[in-house]
Amino acid sequence: MDIIFYHPTFDANHWISLLQRQLPQARIREWRSGDNGPADYALVWHPPVEMLRGRTGLKAVFALGAGVDSILSKLKKDPDLLPAGVPLFRLEDTGMAEQMQEYAVSQVLHWFRRFDDYQALKLQAKWEPLADYEREDFTIGILGAGVLGGKVAESLVGWGFPVRCWSRSHKNYSGVKSFAGREELSAFANNTRVLINLLPNTPETVGIINSELVNQLADNAYVLNLARGVHLVEDDLLTALDSGKLKGAMLDVFSREPLPAESPLWRHPRVAITPHVAAVTRPAQAVEFISSTIIQLDKGQHPTGQVDLQRGY
Numbered sequence: 486m487d488i489i490f491y492h493p494t495f496d497a498n499h500w501i502s503l504l505q506r507q508l509p510q511a512r513i514r515e516w517r518s519g520d521n522g523p524a525d526y527a528l529v530w531h532p533p534v535e536m537l538r539g540r541t542g543l544k545a546v547f548a549l550g551a552g553v554d555s556i557l558s559k560l561k562k563d564p565d566l567l568p569a570g571v572p573l574f575r576l577e578d579t580g581m582a583e584q585m586q587e588y589a590v591s592q593v594l595h596w597f598r599r600f601d602d603y604q605a606l607k608l609q610a611k612w613e614p615l616a617d618y619e620r621e622d623f624t625i626g627i628l629g630a631g632v633l634g635g636k637v638a639e640s641l642v643g644w645g646f647p648v649r650c651w652s653r654s655h656k657n658y659s660g661v662k663s664f665a666g667r668e669e670l671s672a673f674a675n676n677t678r679v680l681i682n683l684l685p686n687t688p689e690t691v692g693i694i695n696s697e698l699v700n701q702l703a704d705n706a707y708v709l710n711l712a713r714g715v716h717l718v719e720d721d722l723l724t725a726l727d728s729g730k731l732k733g734a735m736l737d738v739f740s741r742e743p744l745p746a747e748s749p750l751w752r753h754p755r756v757a758i759t760p761h762v763a764a765v766t767r768p769a770q771a772v773e774f775i776s777s778t779i780i781q782l783d784k785g786q787h788p789t790g791q792v793d794l795q796r797g798y
């Protein structure tokens with residue numbers, strides 16, 4: 486079995502040695518421009534078109550992340566990016582769910598315990614105990630209830646918050662109220678105090694966090710965007726923060742990354758920012774998932790993780 490690997494920034498030697506341990510029989514190499522040698526599987530992130538063009542003999546391509554929007558948007562512009570008929574797989578969890586849980590739980594607790602207010606008071610040297618928030622007034626609404634959204638929901642249920650989720654199809658997560666489809670989006674938003682986004686970037690989800698949605702949230706609501714910048718209409722967010730509808734926002738992802746220095750988001754006192762680090766690819770866990778998927782494919786089985794190219798996730 487031949488495997489080719491390409492990532493613009495990852496340490497290819499490290500990945501190849503991890504893969505080799507899991508798949509000792511495989512011949513694994515870093516792909517470089519001009520390499521037209523044999524390949525059964527390709528592991529990629531932002532692959533050059535030349536890498537996969539015409540490789541119809543591939544058994545699968547693996548994206549080295551959870552979101553495949555960058556690959557699918559390039560594919561629209563250049564159909565040679567992925568050989569027709571070859572399945573595309575993405576990383577399912579591989580350590581990202583735990584990171585998303587840490588991020589979401591810590592930020593929800595930060596807002597729930599009013600650390601944002603205490604930080605503002607501290608800057609004025611004011612000693613002022615504030616009234617506690619009640620959990621029943623702190624409904625958490627999670628947009629996207631898949632691999633990552635489902636796990637984040639589970640962890641927030643564990644902290645005793647009322648949790649609801651919104652997805653394409655209804656879910657049956659313990660302690661979580663499920664809403665599905667556009668027709669239930671308003672009911673989902675109504676009374677949501679903390680809106681967490683874990684949707685994939687598809688034509689249906691772009692711009693979903695806009696004035697219309699935000700105005701349906703509870704008053705003094707918060708937005709936590711962990712998925713993709715294009716989901717959020719940044720001007721609508723700033724308007725809602727300035728009008729007082731929203732109390733705060735924490736953003737990990739932006740429509741332009743790195744976020745340009747002139748963006749007003751950097752300077753807004755109630756916006757917190759991290760540089761797209763909510764959940765990073767963990768090589769050892771990713772390699773375990775990819776190797777096990779390869780073994781299942783080689784046995785003619787149907788592993789999970791295949792991207793539906795029509796649906797876009």
Ligand SMILES: NC(=O)C1=CN([C@@H]2O[C@H](COP(=O)(O)OP(=O)(O)OC[C@H]3O[C@@H](n4cnc5c(N)ncnc54)[C@H](OP(=O)(O)O)[C@@H]3O)[C@@H](O)[C@H]2O)C=CC1
Pocket residue numbers: 551552553576577578581628629630631632633634651652653654655666683684685686687689690711712713737738761762763764765798
């Ligand atoms: N900031 C970061 O560091 C990272 C961000 N991400 C982002 O998180 C996203 C989610 O990842 P993951 O949980 O693995 O993805 P999944 O594919 O497992 O889950 C996606 C969820 O979104 C729902 N969904 C998709 N389209 C719609 C729609 N049109 N209407 C309603 N619901 C919809 C799906 O519904 P259904 O279940 O019914 O199909 C599913 O519940 C990734 O696509 C990526 O963009 C991922 C990793 C790191």
Ligand SMILES: O=CC(=O)O
Pocket residue numbers: 549550551552553764766
């Ligand atoms: O944003 C990261 C990903 O894996 O998707």
